[in-house]
Structure formats: structure tokens, C-alpha cells
Amino acid sequence: MTELLYQTDSYLQEFEATVTGGDGEARAILLDRSAFYPGGGGQPADSGLLTVGGQQYPIARAKKIGEEVYHYLAANALLPPVGAPARGQIDWERRYQLMRTHTALHVLCGVVFRDYGAQVTGGDMDPLKGRMDFEFETMQKELVQEIETAVNREVVNAHPVRVAILPREQAFQIPDLIRTKINLLPEGIQQVRVVELVGLDLQADGGTHVANTREVGHIRVVDYKSKGKINKRIYIEVED
Numbered sequence: 001m002t003e004l005l006y007q008t009d010s011y012l013q014e015f016e017a018t019v020t021g022g023d024g025e026a027r028a029i030l031l032d033r034s035a036f037y038p039g040g041g042g043q044p045a046d047s048g049l050l051t052v053g054g055q056q057y058p059i060a061r062a063k064k065i066g067e068e069v070y071h072y073l074a075a076n077a078l079l080p081p082v083g084a085p086a087r088g089q090i091d092w093e094r095r096y097q098l099m100r101t102h103t104a105l106h107v108l109c110g111v112v113f114r115d116y117g118a119q120v121t122g123g124d125m126d127p128l129k130g131r132m133d134f135e136f137e138t139m140q141k142e143l144v145q146e147i148e149t150a151v152n153r154e155v156v157n158a159h160p161v162r163v164a165i166l167p168r169e170q171a172f173q174i175p176d177l178i179r180t181k182i183n184l185l186p187e188g189i190q191q192v193r194v195v196e197l198v199g200l201d202l203q204a205d206g207g208t209h210v211a212n213t214r215e216v217g218h219i220r221v222v223d224y225k226s227k228g229k230i231n232k233r234i235y236i237e238v239e240d
């Protein structure tokens with residue numbers, strides 16, 4: 001089982017760990033703890049570097065399978081021995097861009113629900129650009145500028161971003177979480193990680209975010225598309 005260091009400290013760029021196994025066929029290294037984000041919830045997995053016994057292993061991506069995070073080698077190499085101490089470094093420039101983009105999508109989500117009552121149904125992102133899908137029948141071209149102005153106001157309003165891991169029963173008592181389809185969580189999950197942009201947005205969420213909305217920087221609403229009468233997709237970019 002890999003301890004997920006990014007869940008409690010999204011700013012952790014380097015970490016010490018121990019090699020607990022490997023998959024020779026998949027060319028993947030397993031660790032007892034990791035700061036690599038393994039992908040999920042629309043946020044792509046981290047890349048980076050592992051150093052074991054003086055040898056460097058560039059990591060192309062990570063993926064969580066069961067309770068383990070697999071760190072996939074970018075090039076062919078012999079796997080390091082089990083029990084060896086390892087040092088991990090994530091590609092921080094890319095990750096921090098993803099944290100800003102991910103948080104920008106929460107700002108969008110919070111503003112669109114507050115101002116238009118539209119619920120989010122999905123989302124996806126790359127560094128500095130993302131999209132979100134809403135049940136937003138009244139979305140139209142004229143609202144693009146209005147939404148852009150409102151989201152940037154909330155960036156500047158500097159909402160703190162808080163992360164908590166709550167027992168399932170307690171999370172189910174939070175009305176704001178119920179609207180974001182918490183009921184879709186599998187039965188077996190006993191703890192729910194909750195991400196709150198204080199005063200703006202609250203979601204069950206496993207991703208990495210910045211600590212305050214002011215770190216996001218300027219957001220542009222670049223496009224939107226109708227995916228049917230009700231479903232609308234909004235595209236944003238975060239300025240570097």
C-alpha cells in the first residue's frame with residue numbers, strides 16, 4: 001500500500017521513500033510512499049525522477065492500481081531492488097501549472113453554480129487549460145464575458161483552499177457535497193477527501209490544488225460548446 005503524500009501536502013516536490021516492489025513487464029516501480037499524483041478526476045498524472053542507489057530513473061507517469069502507486073519508467077532499465085532507499089522528485093513546473101488550472105476549474109464551478117444554478121457533470125484539464133461540463137440550459141455567448149469577470153473577481157478575492165479527510169457519514173451531512181453527486185462514491189469508501197474553496201465551492205475530490213485562489217492567476221473563458229439542449233461545455237485558459 002502506497003502512502004499518498006500529495007493528499008495532505010500538495011506542495012511537496014521531493015520525498016524519501018523505500019522501494020517495495022516492481023513490475024518488470026510494465027517497467028514500473030512501487031514505493032511505500034509517494035508524492036507523484038497518479039491521475040484521476042480529470043487531473044493528469046505527474047512525471048518526474050526517482051533516484052535509487054545513485055542511478056536515475058526518469059518517470060513518465062504514475063498510476064494507482066488498487067492500493068499501490070505504479071511509477072512507470074520513461075526508458076528501459078533494470079528495476080531497483082526491493083528495500084532500497086529512493087528519492088523522488090516530481091516535475092514541479094508542470095504540476096504547479098496543473099494545481100493552478102485545477103483550482104481555476106473549482107472557481108468556475110463555484111461561480112456557475114452560485115450565479116446560474118448550473119451543476120457540473122464532468123471536467124478535464126491539461127497544464128494551463130481545462131474544460132468543464134455543466135447542466136446549463138441558459139448558457140449563451142453573451143454570458144462568456146460575464147462569467148470571465150466573475151471568476152477573476154473570485155481569484156482576486158483570495159479564497160483559502162482547505163483540504164479535509166472526513167468519515168463517510170460526516171461528509172454525507174454536508175449539503176453542498178450532495179449536489180456534487182457524492183452519492184456516486186462507491187459503497188466501500190469509508191473516508192472522503194473534501195476540498196473547499198472557502199465561501200465558494202466544496203467538493204469530494206482527490207486532486208492537488210493551490211492553497212489560495214489568488215495563486216491561480218488570470219483566467220480566460222476562451223470558448224463554450226453546446227453538447228445538447230441542456231449540457232454545455234466551457235473552456236478556460238490560465239495565463240502563465
Ligand SMILES: [Zn+2]
Pocket residue numbers: 102106195205206207208209
Ligand atoms: Zn479538485
